[in-house]
Amino acid sequence: MKKDLNEYQFYENFNELALDILIPEGYFFLSAFTDKEQHILKVAKNKENIHIDEGSHIPLHSAVCTRINFSKGKALVYEDISKEESLIELKRTYQSTNVNAYLGVPVILRNGEVFGTLCAVQERATAFNDNSIQLVEKLAKMFSYYLELESMACRDHLTGCYNRYSLQRFFQQHTKEEGIILFLDLDGFKQINDKLGHETGDFVLKEVSLRIEESNS
Known part of the structure; x- marks a missing residue:
């Protein structure tokens, strides 16, 4: 399943929790990975001249x-x-962002999927003590639990498709926008369950959802 970065705006407490985690006293940022890019989702800035x-x-x-x-x-x-x-090939990147000290912790969901990172950066060389590292690690783990719970609420557990709950949230946040709702009926699906069993029926549903997702990419 491809990561939909727009999904997180429907999570009820995403902004509040992200900013709570990002500790206003430092320059912290939360990122998510796609196949080709790192996306900066949230930033809590201090007065340093960092360009993230x-x-x-x-x-x-x-x-x-x-x-x-x-x-x-x-x-x-x-x-x-x-x-x-070892970072000489990234010199242009960190010079453009004005970052010279970096602490990065992975945000990994319980199913092993890599979500992204929770990072603390500084403009000048900085020594990160063990307590600071452990704190960021705990915050990253807490955020991964939150992401998983919200995803379970917004997606069907079998197919991974968005459910009615997420659709309602979408409409609540986009009440003035036009859109299209598509209803899809699987002819003969009951016969698959009756003759081949519900396990086969589950496989068909997952395959249908996968093909719909691929056709929309």
Whole structure:
């Protein structure tokens, strides 16, 4: 299933929780990954002259966050990026954002899917102590739980399609916009359940939803 970044605006407390997590005293940002880009979803800024803006996106090959070891789920720390020879190919990126100290923690859902990152950055070289790292790790885990609960509420558990609840939320937030509702009937589906069993019926439903999603991409 492709990640729909527009989905998060329908989560009831997304903005409030994201900003609570992003600790106003520091420069924190929450990002999400797609196949090709890192999208900056939320930013809590301090007075530092850092150029990472909410709503911006970065090609994955230019993003420091992709250096995180997501398989182990551990934090990545660069206390002085200017001295990191392994990041020399990203020099243009971190110079343009004015970031020289970086703490990045993966946000991973319980099913193993990588959502993105929760990061703390600084304009100058900075030493991140163990307490700071552990705090950001705990916040990232809390946010992953929230994302999973909201996704369960908004999507059908079998097919992953948006359900009636998410449709109602969409209409509540777009009451003045026009749109189209499409009804789709699967002829003969009852016979599949009756003759081949509900497990086969579930497979058919998932396959239909997958083909609809692919045709819309």
